[in-house]
Amino acid sequence: xxxxxxxxxxxxxxxxxxxxxxxxxxxxxxxxxxxxxxxxxxxxxxxxxxxxxxxxxxxxxxxxxxxxxxxxxxxxxxxxxxxxxxxxxxxxxxxxxxxxxxxxxxxxxxxxxxxxxx
Numbered sequence: 514x515x516x517x518x519x520x521x522x523x524x525x526x527x528x529x530x531x532x533x534x535x536x537x538x539x540x541x542x543x544x545x546x547x548x549x550x551x552x553x554x555x556x557x558x559x560x561x562x563x564x565x566x567x568x569x570x571x572x573x574x575x576x577x578x579x580x581x582x583x584x585x586x587x588x589x590x591x592x593x594x595x596x597x598x599x600x601x602x603x604x605x606x607x608x609x610x611x612x613x614x615x616x617x618x619x620x621x622x623x624x625x626x627x628x629x630x631x
Contacts, residue, residue, distance in 0.1 A: 514555050521556065525566050527605035533576060533594040534602055540589040567592055575601050
């Protein structure tokens with residue numbers, strides 16, 4: 514299935530922050546693999562999509578990185594969520610919940626929650 518790049522871009526930050534919140538610390542390849550697994554193969558990100566996002570998240574203070582050496586001696590840059598990243602993730606989760614609820618209403622999947630009902 515093709516997923517429009519605008520939708521991928523909009524979901525990228527909460528997806529990566531959510532994976533880091535769930536995993537604790539992770540490195541690029543493992544994050545790419547987890548995205549593929551979670552999407553059933555429908556999201557196939559490239560290094561060129563992930564690393565600029567990770568660098569931007571680090572500049573904003575949402576993640577921090579450190580170099581670690583694996584058991585095989587390979588050095589990998591691991592990323593962990595900061596407190597600011599946890600707050601941002603919570604905000605994004607709230608935002609996505611509203612969007613999802615509105616789309617459900619538009620597509621007649623379910624009733625609009627009382628908080629959104631005029």
